[in-house]
Amino acid sequence: MKILLVGGTGLIGSFLKNKLIEEGYTVNILSRRKSKDSQTFLWNNDEEYIDLAAFKGVSGIINLTGANIAEGRWTEKRKEILYNSRILSTRLLFETIKKNKVALDFFINSSAIGYYGTKKSTKIFKEDNVSGSDFLAKICIDWETEALRFNELNIRTIIVRTGIVLTKHKGAFEKIKLPIKFGILPIFGDGKQVFSWIHIDDLIAVFMNSITNKKYIGPYNAVAPINNTYLEFNTKIAEVLQKKVITIKIPTFMLRLIFGELTETLTNGNQIAVEKLSNNGFNFKFKDLNSALSNLLIN
C-alpha cells in the first residue's frame, strides 16, 4: 500500500516514514523543498501548486504540515504563518483531490489538544467536548473543519489531537531537558498546569492503527493516559538524570515579554481523556512518566 505523507520531513513525519517502510508500505512525501529522492514531490501553498504525481497509486494521506507553534514570538505575522500553513494547505489538498477525483481510502490529519483551549480546569476533556476560543484553539478548530471536508468525498477521516511529543532528540523535550542537565529547573507559571505528553512510539502506533483499523473515525485525543503537572514532569526528568537542581520560577510577565501570547499555552494545561482510543483496543506502551523517561533518557 502506498501512503502520502504531507509535512513528512518533520519530527513526527520522519518517525512515521521509517515505521511505514519497516511495515512494508511505500511512502511518498509532499514537501515545499526540492529533494533528490524520487518519492518526494513538490507543492507550494502560496502558488496553489501541487505536483499531481504525488497522488499516483496512493491509498491514503497523512497530513502533518504546519509551521512550528513554539518557534519564535507570536507576532501577528507569525500567527498568520501558523494559521495559513495548516488551514490553507489542507484546503488546497482537499480542493486538488476533489478536482482530480483522487480515490482515497482514508485521510488522517494531525491536530492538537490545544483544541480544548489553554485553560486550567478540573474537567477532563473528551473528543466531543466543546472547543476553546483562544488562538491555538481557533487554529485547531479551523484545521479540523478543513480536514473533515474529506468526509464529503466518502473518505474515512481521522483527526489525531496530539499532546507534546517526546522523542530522544529534537522537539520540545530536547528544549525542556536542556536546563535540567545544567542543574536548573525552570518553572513556568505555578507549575501546577497539566502537561499532556505522549511518547513518539505510542503516537506512531496511533497513526498506524488509524490506517489499518476502520473503526478509527473522527477525532482522537493522543496523550499518555496518566496526566502529570508541569512541575512533576520536570522534577521526574531531574530524578531520572540524577541531577541536583535549583528551581527557578519564571514570572509570567517575563514569559510574556519573550513568548507573547504563547505564554498562555506554557502556563495552562488541561486533563485529557483517552477512553476513545482505549475503546478501539489501543494499548499504550508508555503509560506513565517513569516508563517514558527511562526509555528516553537512559536507554
Ligand SMILES: NC(=O)c1ccc[n+]([C@@H]2O[C@H](COP(=O)([O-])OP(=O)(O)OC[C@H]3O[C@@H](n4cnc5c(N)ncnc54)[C@H](OP(=O)(O)O)[C@@H]3O)[C@@H](O)[C@H]2O)c1
Ligand atoms: N511535535 C509535537 O509535539 C506536536 C504536538 C501537537 C501537534 N503537533 C502537530 O503535528 C504536526 C507535525 O508536527 P512535527 O513536530 O512533526 O512538526 P515539524 O517537525 O515542525 O514538521 C512540520 C512540517 O510541516 C512543513 N511546514 C513547516 N512550515 C510550513 C509552512 N509555513 N507551510 C507549509 N508547511 C510547512 C515542513 O515540511 P516541508 O519543509 O517538507 O514542507 C515540516 O517538516 C504539526 O502541525 C504540529 O503542529 C505536533
